Amino acid sequence: MSYVSLENSEPFLKCFEVIAEDKSCIVSDSVLYFSGATGKGFITAAGIPTGIDILAVNVSMLTDDLTFNFLPSQSASSYILSFDEIGFPGKTDNELSLVSASMPGERSGSSVSITDSDYGKIVVYPKEREIRSLIVRVQKSSLGNLIPDFDAGTIQSIMASANSPSLNWPITFKYRLLINDFMAEIVQHPFRELFTIRNISILVEYLLQQFFVMDKLGKDGDYLSGQDMHNLSKVEQYLCANYRTEFPGVEKLSRISAMSPTSLKTKFKKYYGETLFGYYQKNKLEHARKLLDGKVPVKVVATEIGYSNPSHFTLAFKKEYGFSPWHYLNPQ
Amino acid sequence: MKPLNLSLAHQRTDIEPRSGPGPLFLKRLPVGLTITGFRESVDWLDITVPPFDEEGLALVFLSYKGDLQIVLGNGKDLMQPISPGLALLSAGDKPMLFRSVTPVVFSAVVLFLSRSWIADFMKSNGNFEKIEQALQLDPNIVTCRLGRRQLSLLSSILAYDPGSGGNLLEIQNNALGLLEYFCCHRHRNLPGAGAGEAIGNEDDLSLIKEVESYISEYYCSDQFTVDSILKKTYTSYHKLNFLFKSIHGMTISEYIRNKRIEKSKEMIADNAKSISQIAYEIGYSSISNYILAFKKIYQITPGKYKKQISA
Numbered sequence: 001m002s003y004v005s006l007e008n009s010e011p012f013l014k015c016f017e018v019i020a021e022d023k024s025c026i027v028s029d030s031v032l033y034f035s036g037a038t039g040k041g042f043i044t045a046a047g048i049p050t051g052i053d054i055l056a057v058n059v060s061m062l063t064d065d066l067t068f069n070f071l072p073s074q075s076a077s078s079y080i081l082s083f084d085e086i087g088f089p090g091k092t093d094n095e096l097s098l099v100s101a102s103m104p105g106e107r108s109g110s111s112v113s114i115t116d117s118d119y120g121k122i123v124v125y126p127k128e129r130e131i132r133s134l135i136v137r138v139q140k141s142s143l144g145n146l147i148p149d150f151d152a153g154t155i156q157s158i159m160a161s162a163n164s165p166s167l168n169w170p171i172t173f174k175y176r177l178l179i180n181d182f183m184a185e186i187v188q189h190p191f192r193e194l195f196t197i198r199n200i201s202i203l204v205e206y207l208l209q210q211f212f213v214m215d216k217l218g219k220d221g222d223y224l225s226g227q228d229m230h231n232l233s234k235v236e237q238y239l240c241a242n243y244r245t246e247f248p249g250v251e252k253l254s255r256i257s258a259m260s261p262t263s264l265k266t267k268f269k270k271y272y273g274e275t276l277f278g279y280y281q282k283n284k285l286e287h288a289r290k291l292l293d294g295k296v297p298v299k300v301v302a303t304e305i306g307y308s309n310p311s312h313f314t315l316a317f318k319k320e321y322g323f324s325p326w327h328y329l330n331p332q
Numbered sequence: 333m334k335p336l337n338l339s340l341a342h343q344r345t346d347i348e349p350r351s352g353p354g355p356l357f358l359k360r361l362p363v364g365l366t367i368t369g370f371r372e373s374v375d376w377l378d379i380t381v382p383p384f385d386e387e388g389l390a391l392v393f394l395s396y397k398g399d400l401q402i403v404l405g406n407g408k409d410l411m412q413p414i415s416p417g418l419a420l421l422s423a424g425d426k427p428m429l430f431r432s433v434t435p436v437v438f439s440a441v442v443l444f445l446s447r448s449w450i451a452d453f454m455k456s457n458g459n460f461e462k463i464e465q466a467l468q469l470d471p472n473i474v475t476c477r478l479g480r481r482q483l484s485l486l487s488s489i490l491a492y493d494p495g496s497g498g499n500l501l502e503i504q505n506n507a508l509g510l511l512e513y514f515c516c517h518r519h520r521n522l523p524g525a526g527a528g529e530a531i532g533n534e535d536d537l538s539l540i541k542e543v544e545s546y547i548s549e550y551y552c553s554d555q556f557t558v559d560s561i562l563k564k565t566y567t568s569y570h571k572l573n574f575l576f577k578s579i580h581g582m583t584i585s586e587y588i589r590n591k592r593i594e595k596s597k598e599m600i601a602d603n604a605k606s607i608s609q610i611a612y613e614i615g616y617s618s619i620s621n622y623i624l625a626f627k628k629i630y631q632i633t634p635g636k637y638k639k640q641i642s643a
Contacts, residue, residue, distance in 0.1 A: 189516075194511060198505065201363065
């Protein structure tokens, strides 16, 4: 088991030395590549002098658990945001939901969280998994560089009212898509700083949206049990993975989640802030938008995401974004 | 920092100037960039992006419908037609003047990158240093052609309305997206700001170059038609037209006509040949066609033009 601990003020780059010593790894240009013996993938760090540090972890098949321990420190107060997606390797998305469904005790560990670094944070990446994770350390003073009209008090008070140094949310398709894009490009990107700051800025936007939506939802209802959350995340994964086929129907989803249709619907809405179909549709159309960005013709996109008729796709797209795919491509 | 100085000079008196022109907004983004947006729909346009007080780089993202030209330097040298959907990077203290003499729908977003911001974010980035080196060369502008995605980012930035509490974070994300795109897809320094390497695809570029050289060789011949180009290069009319439109902002036949008329203008200035002779020499089979074409471009008949310059 490799164990890395970092002082709050130390740059993330430093942990590479520790890992590289421990395992057979190659470090080049602030990217740490795992050689086949201990795992596959890379870890990279990027920092921007204005007080933002990013550690991007994209590894699979680790032979050992990998633990990062961010030690608490009073000198530079910051928030640690982490965006983790942990899946099972070698399985298609479709099988994935079945696998996790058959292992009730197993937590998927995919989540988004914000932690006050005054309390420290330990992140464990389990072995034999597919891990995509972003850890962002933002100094409290420089969070204002990302968010307009930043009010530190609001976040502080929400965290205080939850009575916890750390807040967790489920990961949603928006994060997934962004993290996938991020991991695909970060190593080779010619303007790593710019690329990083743009993506972090978007992530922070998502996080804040969720922050306030969830805060509101949390106030007017009781909290969900751990088992519920786990079951809901299975449903969410299933919906995300099956965007190409038609909506599975509440019946099927309720079997996956082991809940009654009615309680699934209410709990899902509470946890993800979206209805089941709304979530499925948003994910589907977000995929469509990515395809459109890649210059795929509208007709092909429609078939690709599972519409038999392009005009149905156009209607759905228009309903979601307010403009048709054609107008998306030809903004003027 | 001084705000953008916007002058919307209406040189023709018969058209009422639009009241209260100005940037849609001027904001300092949380990451430290300054952003302004313009959207104008006017009969005449004369917009300057003047020197900023602070040292840095100005990055202009342009989109327009109409006929726009850029004037570099102090306004006297270099008048270049530019193509729509373009990003132009120049030093913050070098003014850029955008001018149109015909009705134009003009929209632009200007990002200002201060020196200290560059030092913070681009510290020792070799790729960015290359861009800055390219900026040292004449005409001190680095350009980049925008794609559809970027144009939609541009229009969503321009939809921002600070009055009704728009989302500044979203603007910031869009602006960073544009900036990143520019850095990754910048082109080398171009003679003039825009033409030439505006199309990313190498094949298309070489095709255009081939067609251009073919045109400049044969455009005066009366046998010369657009069809003959198509036969020679094995392309479709639509494809060629599309490429021409995106590079030169005009169709291929307009391009040929402009070339012919320009040539004829030179010949008139030489004052050695009659108008009808010139018309036949540049490939027009009928003199009235030639006069019409000349009038369309210069709003004056060739005969009157001849009198004007000889007077």
